[in-house]
Amino acid sequence: MELHLHCLRRLSLLPQPSRFPSCLFSEEEKRNRVQEEEHHEKKKMRFVVKACRNGRAREGVLHLGSCPTAIETPSLLLSTCKGLPFFITRDLLPSLPSPDSHLLQMSPLHFLECPSATTISNIGGLHQMVGLHEHCFVAAPRDSILGLPDFEGTNKLGASFETTGGRRLVKPVEYMKIISSLKPDLWTSLADEVPAWVSEKRNQMSVDRTVCWLDDCIGINLAAGASVLGAIVGGSSLDERRHCAQEVVKRNVAGYWIGGFGLGESMEERPALLAAVTDLLPAERPRQICGLGLPEEVLQGVAAGIDLFESTYIYHLTLGGSALTFPLDGEERHGYDSQLSDIGSDHTKINLRATVYRKDTSPIVDGCCCYTCQNHTRAYLNHLLNVHEMLAHILLEM
Amino acid sequence: MALLIRRKEKAACSVTILRGPSAVHIMALRFEILGRFNRARAAQLTLPHFVCQTPLFMPVGTQGTIKGLTNNQLEDIGCQIILGNTYHLALRPTAELIDELGGLHNFMNWPRALLTDSGGFQMVSLLHLADITEKGVTFQSPVDGKPMLLTPEQSIKIQNKIGADIIMALDDVVRTTITGPRIEEAMYRTLRWIDRCIAAHEKPNEQNLFGIVQGGLDPALRDICVRGLVDRNLPGYAIGGLAGGEDKDSFWRVVAQCTAALPEDKPRYVMGVGYPLDIVVCSALGADMYDCVYPTRTARFGTALVPEGVLKLKHKVMEADVRPIDPTCSCMVCKNYTRSYIHCLVTKDAMGSQLLSYHNLAYMMRLSKDLHMSIIEGRFPEYVCGFLQKQFPKGDVPEWVCNAMEVAGIDISSCCVPFS
Ligand SMILES: [Zn+2]
Ligand SMILES: [Zn+2]
Numbered sequence: 001m002e003l004h005l006h007c008l009r010r011l012s013l014l015p016q017p018s019r020f021p022s023c024l025f026s027e028e029e030k031r032n033r034v035q036e037e038e039h040h041e042k043k044k045m046r047f048v049v050k051a052c053r054n055g056r057a058r059e060g061v062l063h064l065g066s067c068p069t070a071i072e073t074p075s076l077l078l079s080t081c082k083g084l085p086f087f088i089t090r091d092l093l094p095s096l097p098s099p100d101s102h103l104l105q106m107s108p109l110h111f112l113e114c115p116s117a118t119t120i121s122n123i124g125g126l127h128q129m130v131g132l133h134e135h136c137f138v139a140a141p142r143d144s145i146l147g148l149p150d151f152e153g154t155n156k157l158g159a160s161f162e163t164t165g166g167r168r169l170v171k172p173v174e175y176m177k178i179i180s181s182l183k184p185d186l187w188t189s190l191a192d193e194v195p196a197w198v199s200e201k202r203n204q205m206s207v208d209r210t211v212c213w214l215d216d217c218i219g220i221n222l223a224a225g226a227s228v229l230g231a232i233v234g235g236s237s238l239d240e241r242r243h244c245a246q247e248v249v250k251r252n253v254a255g256y257w258i259g260g261f262g263l264g265e266s267m268e269e270r271p272a273l274l275a276a277v278t279d280l281l282p283a284e285r286p287r288q289i290c291g292l293g294l295p296e297e298v299l300q301g302v303a304a305g306i307d308l309f310e311s312t313y314i315y316h317l318t319l320g321g322s323a324l325t326f327p328l329d330g331e332e333r334h335g336y337d338s339q340l341s342d343i344g345s346d347h348t349k350i351n352l353r354a355t356v357y358r359k360d361t362s363p364i365v366d367g368c369c370c371y372t373c374q375n376h377t378r379a380y381l382n383h384l385l386n387v388h389e390m391l392a393h394i395l396l397e398m
Numbered sequence: 399m400a401l402l403i404r405r406k407e408k409a410a411c412s413v414t415i416l417r418g419p420s421a422v423h424i425m426a427l428r429f430e431i432l433g434r435f436n437r438a439r440a441a442q443l444t445l446p447h448f449v450c451q452t453p454l455f456m457p458v459g460t461q462g463t464i465k466g467l468t469n470n471q472l473e474d475i476g477c478q479i480i481l482g483n484t485y486h487l488a489l490r491p492t493a494e495l496i497d498e499l500g501g502l503h504n505f506m507n508w509p510r511a512l513l514t515d516s517g518g519f520q521m522v523s524l525l526h527l528a529d530i531t532e533k534g535v536t537f538q539s540p541v542d543g544k545p546m547l548l549t550p551e552q553s554i555k556i557q558n559k560i561g562a563d564i565i566m567a568l569d570d571v572v573r574t575t576i577t578g579p580r581i582e583e584a585m586y587r588t589l590r591w592i593d594r595c596i597a598a599h600e601k602p603n604e605q606n607l608f609g610i611v612q613g614g615l616d617p618a619l620r621d622i623c624v625r626g627l628v629d630r631n632l633p634g635y636a637i638g639g640l641a642g643g644e645d646k647d648s649f650w651r652v653v654a655q656c657t658a659a660l661p662e663d664k665p666r667y668v669m670g671v672g673y674p675l676d677i678v679v680c681s682a683l684g685a686d687m688y689d690c691v692y693p694t695r696t697a698r699f700g701t702a703l704v705p706e707g708v709l710k711l712k713h714k715v716m717e718a719d720v721r722p723i724d725p726t727c728s729c730m731v732c733k734n735y736t737r738s739y740i741h742c743l744v745t746k747d748a749m750g751s752q753l754l755s756y757h758n759l760a761y762m763m764r765l766s767k768d769l770h771m772s773i774i775e776g777r778f779p780e781y782v783c784g785f786l787q788k789q790f791p792k793g794d795v796p797e798w799v800c801n802a803m804e805v806a807g808i809d810i811s812s813c814c815v816p817f818s
Contacts, residue, residue: 082742084749091471091730114742119718123736131734164746358491361499375469375507379491379499 045186045227045254047286047307056278056305062286064136064185066127067102073286073307074298077105077138079145079315083130086145086315090131102135105310107143108178108187109163109170117181125183138229138308139184140257141170142193142290145312149193149263151202156209159190172216180221187224188257188288189214191231196264203235206260207244214251229257229288236265238276245280255286258306262291267300274304281305321353323364323381357382424602425633426563429665433774436807437657437684440773443665445563446604447503448511450478452665452686453769455677455762456513457481457694459506464694466752467759469508475729475756476763479511479563481689484556485520489541493559501561512562513689516553519638519669522571530570532587550594554607558600566636567595569610574642581614588612589626596630606633608667611656614639615648624659634665637685641670646798650679654805657684674703674765678785679799681769682778682806693762697754700744703761705788709737711754716741729760779808786813 046063053059060073078085083106111120115129123129126137142149146164153160158171175190190213192206210233218225230253234241248256258277265273274289281287289306292298293313301309350357350364360378368374372381428444443450457464457472459480464472472480482502487493491505499505502512521528521537528537534549550568557565568591570584592609599607609627613619627635637656640649653668657680660666665686671677672690680688693703700712704724710716711723719737731740731753743750772781782803786795793816803810 081749082739084743090734091468091474111742114717114745115738116718119720119738122718123720123738129736129739359495359498371468371470377499377505377507379495380505380507382491 045286047255047284049283052283054303056275057302058283058305058307060286060307062103062307064103066134066185067136068134069102071103071136074302074309075103075307076298076309076311077103077288079143079311080104080106080137081146082110083126083132083137086318103308104132104135104137105143106137106139106182106184107141107147108139108175108182109141109143109147109161109168111178111182112163112168112170112174113165117177120178120181125181127183136186137182137184138288139179139182139187140229140288140290141175141188141190142259143310143312145315149191151192151194151198151206154192154209159192159209159213172213173220176217176220176224179217180224183224184227186227186229186254188229188259189217189231191233191257191259193233193259193263193290194235196236196266198235200237203237203240206233206235207240207247210244210259211247214248214253218251218253225252226254228253229255229286231257231259232277233260234273234277235260235263236269236273238273241273241276242280245277249280249282253285255288256281258287258289259291261289262293262297267296270297270300271304274301274306278305322349322351352378352381354382425606426603427606427633427665429634429663431662433776435773435776435778436682438682438769438773438778438806439684439686440770441665441686443686445479445511445606447509447563448478450511451767451770453677453681453766454478454687455672455766456687456689457759457762458483458689458691464755464759466755469506471730471756472508472759473510475760476767477510477759479513480508482512482514482560482562483520484514484517484553484560485524487514487560488517488556493556497559497561501559503561511564512560513564514557514560514562514566516566516568517548517556518553518568519571521548530584530587532590534568550591551598554595554598555600558605561601562605564606564608564634565599567592567607567609569612569638572612572614572639574614574639574644577614581612581616582619585613585619585623589623592627592630592632596632608632608634608636610636610638610669611660612639615644615652617651617655620652620655621659624656628659628661632664634667635660636667636669638669640668641672641676641690646796647801649676650683650798650802650805653680653685654683654802672762674762674785675789675799677765678769678782679802679806682782682803682808684806693758694755697758698751700750700754702740702754703758705785706791707789711737711741711744711750713741723754723757724761727757727761727764729757731757731760779810782808783810783813786810792816 044065047060049058049060051059062071062073080086085104106126120129127133141147141159141161148162150160150162150167153167153169158169160167160169170190172190179187192209194203194206210231214230218228230248230251232244232248234244261270278287286307287305288308289301290310292301293310298309357378362378363373364378365373426446429441431439431441433440441452443452456479457477459482464480487496496502496505518535521535528535534547536545536547539546548568553568554565570587570591572580572584588610595607609630609632611620611623611627613623637653640652657666666684667687668680668685670690671680671688672692677688700710702709702711702723705726709723716737721737722732722735723737723740724732735753740750740753744754768781772778790813793814795810795814800810800814
């Protein structure tokens, strides 16, 4: 058993490599941009697919400028608020498994209010502002926690989001102003994400707008275009998904961001929708998905050839007081059987709020080497959760 | 006659057994003064779990944790001892559970020193229905509303179970601003209760029981109380009943009177004091230990402690300020974040107050260390002057500070003119 965060990533690597034939792509990505600034040159992304498994699933290596080591994909992006990981303080970050935890997801929407783009530029961008120089930031407007798409408020001028500061309409120009000041390692173009139940017409409109905004975003900042992930939407229509993917593939982008998932589509229809998109995408560029976070959803994404996932599930589990104990080695935990379901636990997670842990002096996961398991017992975490202490969330997120 | 017995503890700690005519006084600490300037002293306080340097500030960890900070972070900023609130811990997770899990040190995995209060102050300040009689403090249980009684014996029993290095006697707490016979009653009751606390204390060779000097702002009552407690020959003494809204001139005079009357070779703890200026003044008057929620509470309101006083991070001018909170601070927060970014965090998120708490506690630890080192290195007056000049650049040092410094024998005349 490894670290909790690590668990999800390893889970995303299943099935076991040895059981499937692999084809190797060792060709390096060659894209040269005339407009690239030195800054972008230094931070240029490289992505290599190492092996394909079981059809669409693949393993890759992602090199990003600010990260000292390569990141193996499929990989999880740690969710952040205003550029800081939820609940994890910076001195604890190094204790997470490296290099996985070097990949952070951030939302430019968190910086709509302040600091201003000018101030962020004065500080020297996001890495400098949050003091995480060796971490990579992937920026996307929707973060599934604090910035949900508000399709009803979106119009031809810009995308609307439900943010902590209320509904906000974000136009491509504003969006790019923030992106240009933050200088994330990768960023996603503005998308009009719609839920699965909207009309065919509204869905088509969302595809047209998303493609149009991709052109707008790249047009506004040509230099930053070198690190753009083109947004692909299309709701639960296979045709619109394909149409959008085809359009985005024509553009000069660093990778792809697949949006519009986790918005009402069923588990059953999702694999076909995912495959419709990934089948059209060039193999040598990374693919990120938004809206899939449950372990089983991540598995669906991996099967469809997605490389990067968000970790909002960990965030929600943490808030709920649960700890992931996903058994990766096939070994069942002893002593947790029928009683588990009664207290909101199962074999992949335990609810530490439950009274059975009041006197439990064992760590969350035996043999786990994270800060929390090394230092604290289930009983202490139970106590912290029951008195609503912030430290509980910090320790659990680990 | 004093007899020294060496014990093998986590920190090498000796137990001094003083044989008096009637009682045997055992203590689990060693207090060695390393340097002095007039009344001020820098000492090494050896407790069962940690060797502390005084003057020292103790952050308050109400529920067995300091707001949002991990134990590693507390060790990193130089925190030597944490205060736990007996009242809160006794309610949840309960003293019995803590005892069963090996004491509070084990429970929260904190290797350094701990101090618990008696629980009485929390009850009187948090519960309006608390009533004090000769038996103890009667209060309504916040769990089921039933009337409950905390006696001196129970307070000590609970604190014995929690297992902190220093435990506090239950005292009769009165609001500082009250006057009249109630103050006198409370002082005499505190003296009667100290004997019940001493008798109930089951672990005198593992935990140090401190007595608390009461007596309001009345010098005569304070004098009776100090002498009564000193007669009991306790391991350390606290000055209670202050920091409750009394005027500053009365405050420092009580501290000065008590420190002058307390034994030289025992630690002196001023309860509830935590403003940096108050700590500097009290240390000049010979106090050694302090506790306060101020640094973490003020962080929640977006305020940072800096050498110049305070910095309000919520203020609009911080929005575009790309400097660290305190350019002279070497804490993790000041090394990594700008005022503008923290401004943006404190207006909404918990993350901001956590970072500010970290810096503020780091500031208090640095203040403690600076006081300690300046006394040892014989430059305490210079340190005090430097401190006051930064806090009062216009030379407007409050009169009570000037008065206190005169008693402390520290010439601060250079600070009382505008500093250019
Ligand atoms: Zn762990
Ligand atoms: Zn600092």
